[in-house]
Amino acid sequence: MPSTKKVGIIGAGIAGLSAGILLADRGIDVEILERADGPRTVGSGITLQGNALRILRQLGVWDRIQAQGYSFDTVGLRAPDPEATVLVVMNDVRTGGDDLPATVGMHRPELAAILRDRFDTAGGRIRYGADVLSIDSNETTATTVTTAGDRRSYDLLIAADGLNSATRGLLGIDIAPRPTGVGAWRVVVPRPTDVTRTDLIYGGPHHIAGYCPTSDDSIYAYIVEDAQVRDSAQPLIFKELAVGYGGPWKQIADSVDENTPANYTWFTTHLVEGPWHRDRVVLIGDAVHNCPPTIAQGAAMALEDAVVLVEELFADDAPLDAVFTRFRERRFERAKTVVESSTQLVQWMVDGHRGDVAEVIQRVAHMVKEPA
Ligand SMILES: Cc1cc2nc3c(=O)[nH]c(=O)nc-3n(C[C@H](O)[C@H](O)[C@H](O)COP(=O)(O)OP(=O)(O)OC[C@H]3O[C@@H](n4cnc5c(N)ncnc54)[C@H](O)[C@@H]3O)c2cc1C
Structure with a gap:
């Protein structure tokens, strides 16, 4: 990586922290600018697929992920009947390799804390309350200006500022997340003892009811x-929706009260088709590709971006423009397939069309089994 000593990263999410760890490990001075006032301590659960776990192991955090999360290798389909009868249990593809489970569920704040600790140990710094408002980038430097007027200059700036990335607009990329027509409630509740994997119910009162164990004691459930x-502050709406389901859902619905942490979000989609960089600024993660979580690949794509970007940065002394172009070339088709496949699954739901969901999921799984 020619003459790059100081790297700025916008966003302390999964993409920003993982890129930060990889760079700090290689001796780069890395600073993350994060608009939040401090580390997030609340949040829902996340389903991490094998290809995400493979990279988390590469980052040196697999032991903690394994200890704090909940590993499983199968996915069930249940009927929308009063017992939520199990229709089929399928083996999931171990996309991270045979020595890693197919899936780990965990609390998002715990995953974030593990990555933050690791970044800290590697020597990186996070500046909280740093809301980046503008960027001045030229052939030698990228300078950020925050809403508080703080100016900082870097040899290279990685924009990992998520779904509603302001950096996209600042780089002249005119694209915004497109709503897909569905939204999801997520709640964190105690784990019913018979919930040991993700089970999905299609064809009930709502498009999907599902859950994922996140520890021995907890799951996140979604509709x-x-x-x-x-309004995310209304978990009792989730409870009303959940009452329509049977089996473990009875206990899930019973567990929800007005204090249950809940979140309601629309599923969106976008993919930046043109360049993912300008001058010394490059976009990664949800900022550049965002998929509805129907295949649970968003975090994996963010992690893979970080690894591929850092590999390309350290591959040779090529100018940054060439490095960023190579990075996008390595990532584009894979990200596109994930975005399009995830969006297709939502479209079938919205259209009430019985598409071949299993074929789509298997096809993506076999693609992401190959390292990025
Ligand atoms: C309902 C739902 C469920 C999902 N479930 C899963 C799942 O189970 N499995 C999975 O793999 N993926 C899932 N995803 C997708 C996954 O959460 C994302 O793909 C992933 O978090 C993207 O990480 P990121 O680092 O790119 O962005 P983010 O995690 O959004 O991080 C961006 C960071 O940038 C900061 N930031 C933004 N703007 C600025 C600014 N101007 N200045 C400074 N800081 C800024 C933000 O505060 C944030 O901390 C889900 C998504 C949704 C919506």
């Missing part, structure tokens, strides 16, 4: 419905 204006 996907037609997108509407909802």
Whole structure:
């Protein structure tokens, strides 16, 4: 990597922290600018697929992920009947390799804390309350200016500022996340003892009811419905929706009260088709490709971006423009397949079309089994 000593990263999410770890490990001075006032301590669960786990192991955090999360290798389909009868249990593809489970569920704040600790140990710094408002980038330097007027200059700037990335607009990329027509409630509740993997119910009162164990004691449960204006501070709405389901869902619904942490989000999609960089600034993660979580690949794509970007940066002394172009070339088709496949699954839901969901999921799984 020619003459790059100081790297700035916008966003302390999965993409930003993982890129930060990889760079700090190689002796680069890395600073993350994060608009939040401090580390996030609340949040829902996340489903991490094998290809995400492979990279988390590469980052040196697999032991903690394994200890704090909940590993499993199968996925079940249940009927929308009063017992939520198990229709089929399928082996999931171990996309990270045979020595890693197919899936780990965990609390998002715990995953974030593990990555932050690791970044800290590697020597990186996070500046909280740093909301980047503008960027001045030229052939030698990228300078960020925050809403508080703080200016900082870097040899290279990685924009990992997520779904609603302001950096995209600052780089002249005119694209915004497109709503897909569905929204999801997520709640964190105690784990019913018979919940040991993800089970999905299609064809009930709402598009999907599902859950994922996140530890021995907890799960996150979700219901996907037609997108509407909802208030995340109203978990009792989730409870009303959950009452329509049987089996473990009875206990899930019973567990929810007005204090249950809940979140309601619309599923969106976008993919930046043109360049993912300008001058010394490059976009990674949700900022550049965002998929509805129907295949749970968003975090994996963010992690893979970080690894591929750092590999390309250290591959040779080529100018940054060539390095960033190579990075996008390595990532584009894979990210596109994930975005399009995830979006296709939502479209079938919205259209009430019985598409071959299993074929789509298997095809993506076999693609991401190959390292990025
Ligand atoms: C309902 C839902 C469920 C999902 N479930 C899963 C799942 O189970 N498995 C999975 O793999 N993926 C899932 N995803 C997708 C996954 O969460 C994302 O793909 C992933 O978090 C993207 O990480 P990121 O680092 O790119 O962005 P983010 O995690 O969004 O991080 C961006 C960071 O940038 C900061 N930031 C933004 N703007 C600025 C600014 N101007 N200045 C400074 N800081 C800024 C933000 O505060 C944030 O910390 C889900 C998504 C949704 C919506």
